Amino acid sequence: MDRGTMHNNDLSLENFDIDILDNGRTIKDVIDNKIKELGSVDNEEPFYVADLDSMYKRHVRWLTNLPRVKPFYAVKCNNTAVVLKMMRALDTGFDCASKAEIQMALSLGATPDKIIYAHTTKPMSHIKYACAHGVDVMTFDSEDELLKMSLCHPKAKLLIRIAVDDSKSLIKLNSKFGARLASVGKLLERAGELGSEIIGLSFHVGSGCTAGSVFKQAIADARHVFDMANLLGFQMRLLDIGGGFSAIGDFTGKFEEFSVMINEALDELFPPDCGVQIIAEPGRYYVESAFTLAANVIAKRVNWDDMDKDSDREESPDRMMMYYLNDGVYGSMSCAINDPVHSNLEPYLHRVVDSSERSYRSAIWGPTCDSCDKVTDNYWISELHVGDWLLVDNMGAYSISLYTDFNGFERAHIYTVVIAETWHALNLSQTFGMRK
Numbered sequence: 001m002d003r004g005t006m007h008n009n010d011l012s013l014e015n016f017d018i019d020i021l022d023n024g025r026t027i028k029d030v031i032d033n034k035i036k037e038l039g040s041v042d043n044e045e046p047f048y049v050a051d052l053d054s055m056y057k058r059h060v061r062w063l064t065n066l067p068r069v070k071p072f073y074a075v076k077c078n079n080t081a082v083v084l085k086m087m088r089a090l091d092t093g094f095d096c097a098s099k100a101e102i103q104m105a106l107s108l109g110a111t112p113d114k115i116i117y118a119h120t121t122k123p124m125s126h127i128k129y130a131c132a133h134g135v136d137v138m139t140f141d142s143e144d145e146l147l148k149m150s151l152c153h154p155k156a157k158l159l160i161r162i163a164v165d166d167s168k169s170l171i172k173l174n175s176k177f178g179a180r181l182a183s184v185g186k187l188l189e190r191a192g193e194l195g196s197e198i199i200g201l202s203f204h205v206g207s208g209c210t211a212g213s214v215f216k217q218a219i220a221d222a223r224h225v226f227d228m229a230n231l232l233g234f235q236m237r238l239l240d241i242g243g244g245f246s247a248i249g250d251f252t253g254k255f256e257e258f259s260v261m262i263n264e265a266l267d268e269l270f271p272p273d274c275g276v277q278i279i280a281e282p283g284r285y286y287v288e289s290a291f292t293l294a295a296n297v298i299a300k301r302v303n304w305d306d307m308d309k310d311s312d313r314e315e316s317p318d319r320m321m322m323y324y325l326n327d328g329v330y331g332s333m334s335c336a337i338n339d340p341v342h343s344n345l346e347p348y349l350h351r352v353v354d355s356s357e358r359s360y361r362s363a364i365w366g367p368t369c370d371s372c373d374k375v376t377d378n379y380w381i382s383e384l385h386v387g388d389w390l391l392v393d394n395m396g397a398y399s400i401s402l403y404t405d406f407n408g409f410e411r412a413h414i415y416t417v418v419i420a421e422t423w424h425a426l427n428l429s430q431t432f433g434m435r436k
């Protein structure tokens with residue numbers, strides 16, 4: 001084992017800033033205090049507040065609505081120690097895409113049967129790592145991947161990933177992953193020749209799915225492939241219905257709507273007594289609403305370019321304000337340019353604004369020297385000043401895990417909050433190794 005790498009991914013060594021909310025204190029109080037505290041030591045670095053209750057509530061909602069579907073949290077979506085430890089406390093499985101993600105899950109004490117290596121294009125050394133650590137369940141969608149796995153992990157238990165209708169999802173995955181139904185028969189036969197063990201099937205309808213009907217069709221496609229594989233002598237016993245769920249903004253309520261359709265399709269085509277275990281790989285759903293970002297206005301400029309030379313520029317409501325934050329698309333907010341499910345970021349001012357204050361058209365930029373680093377424009381907000389704090393809600397998914405240190409700006413620190421009831425109910429002092 002590469003001990004150096006293992007150390008980086010050993011989450012058991014992490015320290016946590018956890019605030020147990022007592023005496024009626026709220027997340028807002030924590031943010032107010034943190035901003036005061038930072039101000040008193042001249043620190044304006046961006047930070048997150050992570051709310052463990054939000055993840056817990058999403059989990060309870062999952063269990064209530066999809067009782068037959070065991071969640072394997074998609075580590076890629078937010079790979080921070082606090083999230084992964086919380087998932088461990090909630091006893092989800094882990095969907096890992098690489099050796100490093102498998103290392104993280106193992107370091108938290110997840111047993112190999114709680115890990116699925118759900119990437120169809122894997123480096124050989126990562127497959128060997130999975131093999132050496134007993135992580136057996138993995139996905140494939142091509143003959144070349146089958147060959148690699150038969151060489152590097154001959155005992156692997158394989159899920160064939162099929163391409164399903166992703167036309168109703170904001171982020172489509174079919175162009176890169178998934179065997180077409182027409183080629184599945186040949187792949188299964190090839191697996192038989194290689195002596196590979198195929199135990200099930202996976203699909204992903206795409207991230208930010210807008211219509212539950214695609215899950216229905218995908219489950220029907222899966223039934224068809226299960227029947228083909230069973231006829232060829234494989235013992236199919238695991239169905240993985242992937243991710244794609246969200247419950248914020250336009251997606252509010254969609255989770256319940258999709259669940260009804262998924263449950264109906266499962267009960268019809270994979271009834272409870274059919275011997276098939278059902279799992280899923282939710283990412284966004286679990287963490288999206290759990291993180292609030294606080295970023296500081298580090299610079300400001302008025303853009304006069306579009307304005308009439310004769311107008312009173314200082315007073316004109318048409319002037320374009322430009323603000324520069326210390327976090328941007330190369331830090332926590334790449335979703336502004338690459339995540340259509342959450343591209344419409346709406347930062348709001350932390351301090352209270354008098355309702356009589358005028359709003360100005362504003363552009364909000366990140367801190368780097370790149371003009372792609374724009375969080376939002378044509379945004380109307382009252383005049384900001386250097387040193388003001390802006391807050392952005394729902395920043396848990398595909399945010400901090402896509403952070404870069406471009407231009408030397410540091411990753412936002414995470415402060416975690418939880419209500420005392422949840423802390424005790426889930427015995428989180430043990431999970432987080434703290435005596436509170």
Ligand SMILES: Cc1ncc(COP(=O)(O)O)c(C=O)c1O
Nearest residue numbers: 074207243244245281282283284
């Ligand atoms: C293989 C796989 N599983 C799970 C996920 C998580 O999807 P989501 O965040 O939409 O739930 C993804 C996201 O791209 C993925 O590629």
